[in-house]
Amino acid sequence: MKNNHSLEGAVVFLIEDDSDIRFLFTFIFEAAGAKVCSAACLTEAKSMFKDYEATIVISDINLPDGNGLSIMQEVKNRERETGKLIPTIALTGMPGEQVEENISAAGFKHHLCKPVEIDNLMEMVAGLAGNSYSTLPLNVVS
Known part of the structure; x- marks a missing residue:
C-alpha cells in the first residue's frame, strides 16, 4: 500500500x-487522519448513525441482521436534515449487473467488490472526501 x-x-x-x-x-483510515466510526451490524449502525457527522459511509451489503442497502434511508434522512450530500460506497462479495442495479437503486453512489484493493479504496475515499491521493489513477465504479 x-x-x-x-x-x-x-x-x-x-x-x-x-x-x-x-x-x-479502521486502522488504515485512522492512519490517514480520518475519524472512524464502525459498526458490526445494521442494528448497531442505525443506532449510532445519528451521533456522527459522517463525511463518507462505507457499508457491507450482506450483514448478519439485514441488508446493508437499508442504511441508505438513514443517509438520505441526514442529507435532508443537513443539506449536505454524503458519499456512499457499497462493499460486496458479489459481482454482477443485478447487484450493481440493486446498489444503485438503493442510492449508493459507488460499489467495490471484495476482495478490495486497499490502494483503490483509499484513493476512492480520499477523492470523495476531497483530499489528496496522488499515486494512482481513480477507478470509480458507479
Missing part, C-alpha cells in the same frame, strides 16, 4: 460484519 493520502478531517462511517476487515479498514 502506498502512503501518500490524507483523510484529515474526514469522518468515515464503516459498517462491516467481518471483524478483521473492520479492524484493517
Whole structure:
C-alpha cells in the first residue's frame, strides 16, 4: 500500500460484519487522519448513525441482521436534515449487473467488490472526501 493520502478531517462511517476487515479498514483510515466510526451490524449502525457527522459511509451489503442497502434511508434522512450530500460506497462479495442495479437503486453512489484493493479504496475515499491521493489513477465504479 502506498502512503501518500490524507483523510484529515474526514469522518468515515464503516459498517462491516467481518471483524478483521473492520479492524484493517479502521486502522488504515485512522492512519490517514480520518475519524472512524464502525459498526458490526445494521442494528448497531442505525443506532449510532445519528451521533456522527459522517463525511463518507462505507457499508457491507450482506450483514448478519439485514441488508446493508437499508442504511441508505438513514443517509438520505441526514442529507435532508443537513443539506449536505454524503458519499456512499457499497462493499460486496458479489459481482454482477443485478447487484450493481440493486446498489444503485438503493442510492449508493459507488460499489467495490471484495476482495478490495486497499490502494483503490483509499484513493476512492480520499477523492470523495476531497483530499489528496496522488499515486494512482481513480477507478470509480458507479
